[in-house]
Amino acid sequence: MSKQKIIVVGNGMVGHKFIENMIEHPDYDQYEVVTFSEEPRLAYDRVQLSYYFAGKTVDELMLTSPDYYDENGVRFIVSDKVVNIDHANKKVVTASGREESYDKLILATGSYPFVPPIPGKDQEHCLVYRTIEDLEGMTASAKVSKVGVVVGGGLLGLEAANALKNLGLETHVVEFAPRLMAVQLDEGGGQLLRSKIEALGVSVHTEKNTTEIVAGETCRYRMNFADGSHIETDVILFSAGIRPQDELARQFDIEIGPRGGIVIDNNCLTSAKDVYAIGECALWDGKIYGLVAPGYNMAKVAVSHITGGDLAFEGADMSTKLKLLGVDVASIGDAQARTPGCLSYTYSDGHAGVYKRLVVSADNKKVIGAVLVGDVEAYGNLLQMMLGDIEIPGSPEALILPSIDGAAPALGVDALPDSAQICSCHDVTKGDIFEAVKGGCTDLSGIKSCTKAVTGCGGCAAMTTQVMNAALTEMGVEVDDSLCEHFSYTRQEIFDIIRVKGIKSFDELLESHGQGHGCEICKPAIGSMLATHWNEYVLDDKHIGLQDTNDIFLANMQRDGTYSVVPRIAGGEITPEQLIVLGEVGRDFGLYTKITGGQRIDFFGAQLHELPPIWERLVEAGFETGHAYGKSLRTVKSCVGSTWCRYGMLDSVSMAVNLEMRYKGLRSPHKLKMAVSGCTRECAEAQGKDVGVIATDKGWNLYLCGNGGMKPRHADLFAQDLDDETLIKYIDRFFMFYCRTADKLQRTSVWMDNLEGGIEYLHEVIVEDKLGICEELEADMARVIDTYECEWKKTLNSPERLKRFAHFINSDLTDDNLAYVEMRGQAKGRIATDEERQKLAKGVEIETVELV
Amino acid sequence: MSEWKDICKFSDLAANTGVCALHNQEQVAIFRVGKEQKVYAISNYDPIGKANVLSRGIVGDIKGKLVVASPLYKQHFCLETGECLEEPENSVKAYAIRVEGDVVQLQA
Ligand SMILES: Cc1cc2nc3c(=O)[nH]c(=O)nc-3n(C[C@H](O)[C@H](O)[C@H](O)COP(=O)(O)OP(=O)(O)OC[C@H]3O[C@@H](n4cnc5c(N)ncnc54)[C@H](O)[C@@H]3O)c2cc1C
Ligand code: HEM
Ligand code: SF4
Ligand code: SF4
Ligand code: FES
Numbered sequence: 001m002s003k004q005k006i007i008v009v010g011n012g013m014v015g016h017k018f019i020e021n022m023i024e025h026p027d028y029d030q031y032e033v034v035t036f037s038e039e040p041r042l043a044y045d046r047v048q049l050s051y052y053f054a055g056k057t058v059d060e061l062m063l064t065s066p067d068y069y070d071e072n073g074v075r076f077i078v079s080d081k082v083v084n085i086d087h088a089n090k091k092v093v094t095a096s097g098r099e100e101s102y103d104k105l106i107l108a109t110g111s112y113p114f115v116p117p118i119p120g121k122d123q124e125h126c127l128v129y130r131t132i133e134d135l136e137g138m139t140a141s142a143k144v145s146k147v148g149v150v151v152g153g154g155l156l157g158l159e160a161a162n163a164l165k166n167l168g169l170e171t172h173v174v175e176f177a178p179r180l181m182a183v184q185l186d187e188g189g190g191q192l193l194r195s196k197i198e199a200l201g202v203s204v205h206t207e208k209n210t211t212e213i214v215a216g217e218t219c220r221y222r223m224n225f226a227d228g229s230h231i232e233t234d235v236i237l238f239s240a241g242i243r244p245q246d247e248l249a250r251q252f253d254i255e256i257g258p259r260g261g262i263v264i265d266n267n268c269l270t271s272a273k274d275v276y277a278i279g280e281c282a283l284w285d286g287k288i289y290g291l292v293a294p295g296y297n298m299a300k301v302a303v304s305h306i307t308g309g310d311l312a313f314e315g316a317d318m319s320t321k322l323k324l325l326g327v328d329v330a331s332i333g334d335a336q337a338r339t340p341g342c343l344s345y346t347y348s349d350g351h352a353g354v355y356k357r358l359v360v361s362a363d364n365k366k367v368i369g370a371v372l373v374g375d376v377e378a379y380g381n382l383l384q385m386m387l388g389d390i391e392i393p394g395s396p397e398a399l400i401l402p403s404i405d406g407a408a409p410a411l412g413v414d415a416l417p418d419s420a421q422i423c424s425c426h427d428v429t430k431g432d433i434f435e436a437v438k439g440g441c442t443d444l445s446g447i448k449s450c451t452k453a454v455t456g457c458g459g460c461a462a463m464t465t466q467v468m469n470a471a472l473t474e475m476g477v478e479v480d481d482s483l484c485e486h487f488s489y490t491r492q493e494i495f496d497i498i499r500v501k502g503i504k505s506f507d508e509l510l511e512s513h514g515q516g517h518g519c520e521i522c523k524p525a526i527g528s529m530l531a532t533h534w535n536e537y538v539l540d541d542k543h544i545g546l547q548d549t550n551d552i553f554l555a556n557m558q559r560d561g562t563y564s565v566v567p568r569i570a571g572g573e574i575t576p577e578q579l580i581v582l583g584e585v586g587r588d589f590g591l592y593t594k595i596t597g598g599q600r601i602d603f604f605g606a607q608l609h610e611l612p613p614i615w616e617r618l619v620e621a622g623f624e625t626g627h628a629y630g631k632s633l634r635t636v637k638s639c640v641g642s643t644w645c646r647y648g649m650l651d652s653v654s655m656a657v658n659l660e661m662r663y664k665g666l667r668s669p670h671k672l673k674m675a676v677s678g679c680t681r682e683c684a685e686a687q688g689k690d691v692g693v694i695a696t697d698k699g700w701n702l703y704l705c706g707n708g709g710m711k712p713r714h715a716d717l718f719a720q721d722l723d724d725e726t727l728i729k730y731i732d733r734f735f736m737f738y739c740r741t742a743d744k745l746q747r748t749s750v751w752m753d754n755l756e757g758g759i760e761y762l763h764e765v766i767v768e769d770k771l772g773i774c775e776e777l778e779a780d781m782a783r784v785i786d787t788y789e790c791e792w793k794k795t796l797n798s799p800e801r802l803k804r805f806a807h808f809i810n811s812d813l814t815d816d817n818l819a820y821v822e823m824r825g826q827a828k829g830r831i832a833t834d835e836e837r838q839k840l841a842k843g844v845e846i847e848t849v850e851l852v
Numbered sequence: 853m854s855e856w857k858d859i860c861k862f863s864d865l866a867a868n869t870g871v872c873a874l875h876n877q878e879q880v881a882i883f884r885v886g887k888e889q890k891v892y893a894i895s896n897y898d899p900i901g902k903a904n905v906l907s908r909g910i911v912g913d914i915k916g917k918l919v920v921a922s923p924l925y926k927q928h929f930c931l932e933t934g935e936c937l938e939e940p941e942n943s944v945k946a947y948a949i950r951v952e953g954d955v956v957q958l959q960a
Contacts, residue, residue: 485915517868517886519912520921545868549908549923552869557923561903807904809860809871809882815904817897834902 007102008035009082014279014295015108016043016063021303023072033074038081047292052135053163055717087252104274104306111242111280120213126236129160142167145234147219153180157239158324161202172203184331189371192355196327244281244288257283266312268302276302289316293424321379330376333386334359334369345397356400365391380463388420413466422463425456430467437471445753484521487514491744495529505542524548525744528631531667532739535787539801550629554791555611560831565603566628567618571638571656572599581621589614592828598635605828607814608805615792624790633672636660641678648678650695665788669742687715690748691731700727707749716759733766736777856957870907872896875958880947881907883931892931893947898922900942
């Protein structure tokens, strides 16, 4: 049987979702998929488009890749627009003349920005906001402009205003309606949003009807309004709504709505046989959905219909929650209270800048809508109550009143049905999350990767966590995050105990808060916390038993029980003299020598008794321990930066050396890596580090919580254009906050993925000092820095300690189970295999290996 | 039969750590646990990591059994019997050990 051929016109968010759903379908091998995109690239995340200005790259915004399509046999043609459908012969024709036949045709052409027919609208710096190219255009315009106006005060308009403001323009919003976000907000909510946005320095002009755009006097353009007033501006950005891209369908007798949009039925079929429409180009029940979630749903329905399933599209909820210019806004259901007979409750706190309105059914029992500005905590609850048609427990006003005694009348997630949608971006239900937990995802980052919940807008994080915990409890998994069987406290609680009670040793803590003897989980974890807080010598009598074997001997144990030695080479900078000393040490002790991934030099194959003499030589030449053995700061990698590089903006090496010298020796829940790049070319790969610093023409950009390793994660941009002092202040606070609150052996990346509120919350703690602890964090860090001492230097001065550096306590002999094989010119090229060791024991010579 | 051989001084052992002794051509890991004068001895060879390293592991207790965790791959070996809790087929030998005055002795 030949395959059915499906053509998808438009590779936007929804077109791609359709293809992804097809690929995941069990019968996918019976289909062949071809997709066309007018844009020069495959689908990207339009919802996150504004993050482009916050430093997200095009690569990071991509939803798919040519490789993924290739692997799954999807043919794709980009930068070619479909201009003709020959429905009688079932084929499409593109602008470049390519023809392609189909069995099923999917129109996923999206929408285009509506630009009102104002005379003068077609000038060079009159822009729209929809594609990556539009954003590139905005950046270019902003460079030659001072003032910008956004036409349209809706959701997208305010996002665009934020972008203009971030591009450094004096920003205005011009709105035709009497208030902002007229579709989603009621008057009170619109007013409060306006005052908050004006407080941020964006001017808002409502009830303005632009009549023409002419040449300006102080700026490039002047916009004249119907009421006789005007405004001068250099850039105009239209965000006055979207129109469905139905051009293709219009050329044939496919039914189009009276105001545009390709009419579809519950199966997403258009009026033409075998032609479907999905996403923002589709008109269902007289409505265009300008959000991505309903589009995803349509994609699912179309796949189901093609493959013989029975899903149907039944409309979608348009509730939204978002942060506009830093202000939280949410709108649920009938926010405008248009339902006949409905009742509303309003709460407003002018001082805190909070406005909430609750709309309930005539019988006062069901939530039918809500508006929240400034405090959107109730969003998840209210939305679920509306969607689940759940009766309000107690009196409705309690749902929006601030809880004086702290006990918010929250609707337990237990009350929700399994079908309740928790994440609307990815259509993840309560049932899906329960299943994922049963399948073994027991923390938020696990849930994120197996259900995709929280990975879209992120608005569902709190609700998802609640559902996950409920699932864990139901399964009888006590959400037990105690450290181990010896301490029934979390790592964070233990850290607080150590700080507040001033506890200085493991034994003291075990006596007052634990039981038994401890184990290899709690001992190093507590050893690390004591070291973070008090920074005492780790080989001190009371600490030595807590250290992992690496820390005990201040070196990294390798597979045969010998050790590797890594001196610190801050920032990767080294003098030729020092380099020679390293060469001599490697030669004299016969060590396998290799350059590490962290820009320093590692010597392998040192036996215990060799460690002190090796370090004596190193310390004498001015080297310090590199802490490669500890859960602590490793290296600060750097590129060469402005002192040599043609592109360098700032001196990345000096910064890297400073940072490494500042944080060296800091013991932490897990290892910490940093890097500094001298410009956006990012040669030091700083975005793959726990802390990444990249120079710009205005200062340093700070990236946090990146990771290479097993599960790579790009660091999040945290702050931009910082001076040296602020940069260091933020890193001090960040490290200490992480050290206090992370779980044992939790890298910053996982910590961040599990941090409720994510990067925004971190920003509030570190920049806005929401918890009022910044001073304390800085003081804690200052203590660690002040008490730094090189552990190897100290150890060499203690004969008592040096006694431990011998294989046997009662003999000068050494381990007889060690053997090496020469490789590429190094005698200890590799550790011999067990077989080889047995041969050696019998006196048989091993062949040496020489690879070139 | 019960002849004992001196190995080292008790005061050479730091609390809750191990050392390795050479005894009858065998490598023996000796551990001092807790505050009392209590010592334990098992083979120093980790049969899973195939290296002489057990004396360098962290000691503690798991469900009431005193153990050392291998510094290589973290399996637990019982200090009294040498039993490997995770892979009993990889258990190691335990040695008779005592403290006489300040001297640690292994049975010859
Ligand atoms: C700045 C911004 C912020 C947004 N924020 C949110 C948000 O927070 N939440 C939310 O739910 N939604 C948001 N949206 C809306 C969301 O992006 C859209 O609902 C979604 O992208 C619609 O997907 P689509 O596939 O239907 O259309 P699109 O993503 O627009 O894709 C259509 C594609 O088809 C191509 N195309 C059109 N005609 C042809 C042709 N004839 N031949 C070949 N290719 C063609 C187009 O070039 C385009 O690439 C936002 C939109 C923008 C612009
Ligand atoms: C026994 C375990 C390990 C040892 C002994 C070890 C040791 C080292 C050492 C010595 C370095 C050189 C860094 C430096 O110069 O200080 C290094 C680098 C690195 N290690 Fe490990 N490592 C171990 C496990 C891991 C694991 C499990 C991961 C991944 C999850 C990992 C990821 C990395 C990475 C990504 C680098 C490169 C760092 C950079 O480019 O800056 N290591 N490791
Ligand atoms: S990141 Fe920039 S400054 Fe640094 S080496 Fe690369 S190009 Fe040069
Ligand atoms: S990547 Fe694996 S094999 Fe290589 S050093 Fe790291 S832990 Fe060892
Ligand atoms: S609701 Fe947007 S990510 Fe879940």
